[in-house]
Amino acid sequence: MLNTPSAPTILDVAARAGVSKSVVSRVLRGEYGVAVATRDKVRAAAQELGYVVNSVAQSMVTNRTRTIGVFVRDAAAPFYSQLLTSLQEQAAIRGYGVVTATGAGRFAGPDENTAIARLVSLRVEGLVVSSGLLPSELIAQYASRIPIVLAGRPEQNPTFSSIYCDENVGGASMADHIAALGHTRVAVLSLARETSIPQFMRSEAMIRRLGDLNIETLRLSAEEYSEARIAGAPAVVSQMLKHPEYTALLTPSDRWAIAVLENMRSRNLTAPGHLSVTGYDGIWPFTTDLIGLTTWRQPVGEIGVLAINSIADQIEGALSHPIHQSLNGELIVGRTGGPPPVR
Amino acid sequence: MLNTPSAPTILDVAARAGVSKSVVSRVLRGEYGVAVATRDKVRAAAQELGYVVNSVAQSMVTNRTRTIGVFVRDAAAPFYSQLLTSLQEQAAIRGYGVVTATGAGRFAGPDENTAIARLVSLRVEGLVVSSGLLPSELIAQYASRIPIVLAGRPEQNPTFSSIYCDENVGGASMADHIAALGHTRVAVLSLARETSIPQFMRSEAMIRRLGDLNIETLRLSAEEYSEARIAGAPAVVSQMLKHPEYTALLTPSDRWAIAVLENMRSRNLTAPGHLSVTGYDGIWPFTTDLIGLTTWRQPVGEIGVLAINSIADQIEGALSHPIHQSLNGELIVGRTGGPPPVR
C-alpha cells in the first residue's frame, strides 16, 4: 500500500518508554535483568503503540526463522491437501510455522525448481517435499544446506530423509485381495512413470503380484496430470467394456476409482455387480461408508507427523543423519470390490 | 542444525568474481549498467557457489516480502482446505507467496490472536482471514497496517474487506427447495453462534424462511468444534427418530449431512426414503454423484480468487478502499432430498 503508516519499531517503543532500545529488546523477549518498573513501562509503551516484532529483522540477526517450507506438487489432490493439514498441525506443535509453495505444471520443470529456491531464499530451516515427480538430484542440491524430507515417496537418497508407505506391500496386498475374491482376469490402470512415481510403482507392484498368482492381467494406461479433475475415466471404462472377460479394475488412486465409478454410474453399471473397482490412498472422505470404496489406506496423518518431527529433530540437533522410514498401510475392504459376476 | 555450512552470501560471490558486492547485487537483479563480461563472471561465480538470495535480508531493506498471510481456523475442514488451495493458486498467479497459520482450539482465543500476530510479524503484505469465529475487532486491530480480507463470512466492517456467499439467500433457497418437495414438518440443525457465525446464520435463515412458509419447524442443536470428525451425528439422528413426523433435516454443512447419512446407513435408514437430508457448502468430493447429496454450493474457488485479488490490488495501490462482495451460490439438487415418505 502506498501510504500505510509504517509499523512502530523497537525505537518508537524505546522513545515512548524513555529507555534505550536494548532494554526494550530484553523486555520483549522476557529476559531477566530488567527492573520491574522499567519492564512494565516498556510493556505499556509497546501495547499502546500496537507494537509487533519484526521477525524479518529478528531473523536477520539470529539467523533463525522458525519456519519450515513445504512443497507439494498439486495442492488440490486429496492426498496432498490432507498431508498439508497434518504437516501444518505438527509444525505448530513443534513451534514452527509453515510456508507453502506448489508446483503448477504438468511436468517437474523449472517452475518446481523456482518454487523450491524461493522457499530456500526465505531461509526456511527445513524442507518437506511431497511430489511424485521432482527429481531427487534437484532435491539433493539443497540438502547440504538444510534438512529435507521427502514425504510420500520411497527414495533412499543418503543426503535427505524420506517417509513413505511401502508401495510394493500396498500394491501386492491389493492384488492378493482381488485374487482372494475369485477374480482370474484383472485389469490394472498404470499411469506413466512421468506422471507420478509412487502411483506408477504401486500399479506395477499389483501387476507383478497378479503375475505371480497366474492371473491374467490387462494393463491399461492413461495420462492425467492433476488429481483434481480426472478426465480420462470414460475412456478407461470404455476399454473395460471392450474386454468384458476382465472382472476387476485396480486403479492407483481413490480419485481415479471415484471417477471410474461415477462414469460407470452414468452408464448404469454397478460395482461390483458389473465390475469390481478398487482405489488407493484411503483418504477421507472417499472412504465414507456411503461410497464403500475398497482401497488401501496410507497413513497420511502419520506421514505428516513423522516428516515434521524428523525435520525439527535435525534442526534442533537431536538427529544428525537423514532417516528413511517405511510405514504400514492397511487394506480397507469396502463394497466396490466383490466376487466376479457370474456370467 | 548445528554445523551446517552457512550459505554463501553476496560477498562470497563478489570475492569469487573479483568485483564488489554492489555489482553482484545489480547483476543478480538483472539491472542494466553492467558490462557483459562482468555480468557473465558474476553469474558463473553465483552458479558455482550455489548462491541463493537471502530474501530475509532483501526484505529488510526493500520493506517488501511479496507474501500474503492466510489464517484459517480449521485447515481440516473441507471448505477451508479447498479455499486454501484456491488462495495458494491465485497468489502464485499474482506473484505472491503464502504463509499459513491455523487456529487450533475450540474457541477463538489467545491462540488465534497469536497466530495472526505471528503472520503480521513475518511482515506479510496482506492478510486473508477465514474463520467463522474470530472477532472482527481483533481483525480490525491490524487493518490500519495492512490490507485484510475476511473470506467466507459476511461482515461489513469498514476497515477491512470481505468476500462471502450470502447466507440468507442460501438458507432461504434450501428452505424453499425442501418446501417445494412437499415437506410440511422440517427439522433444522442449528449450531451455536459461538461455533461458527456463518453456519449459525444459514440455519437461522432456513428457519426464518420455513416460518414464512408456515412450515412446522423443529430446531435441533449440537456442539461440534472441528469439521474434520463430527461426533454428534448419532444423537441428531436419534432426535429425529423421536420426532418421526418431521420428514426432512436441513444441516449447515456437507460434513454434517454426510455424518448424518452415515449414521442413518448404519441404522438401515435411507434418504430420502425415511428422511430427506441436505448439506451446505457444495464442496467436492461431497458433491459426487455417487452420494448424490442435495446441497448449496458456495463458489469457494471464486472466493479465493477474489480475496487474493482484492489484497493484491490494495498492496499495489490499484484499490484504495476495502470492498465488500457478496457472491451467488447455487442449489445442487441431489438424491438425498425428495418428497416426504408416504406413511
Place this chain on the structure above:
DNA sequence: TTGTAAGCGTTATCAA
C-alpha cells in the same frame, strides 16, 4: 540495571 555500538545480508545513493 541500563546504554553503546557492532553487525546480520541486502539495496540504494552517490562518487569515482
Place this chain on the structure above:
DNA sequence: TTGATAACGCTTACAA
C-alpha cells in the same frame, strides 16, 4: 561501468 558507504530493525557483546 564500478565501488564505497549508509541504511533497514533487531540482537548481543561489552562498557558504564
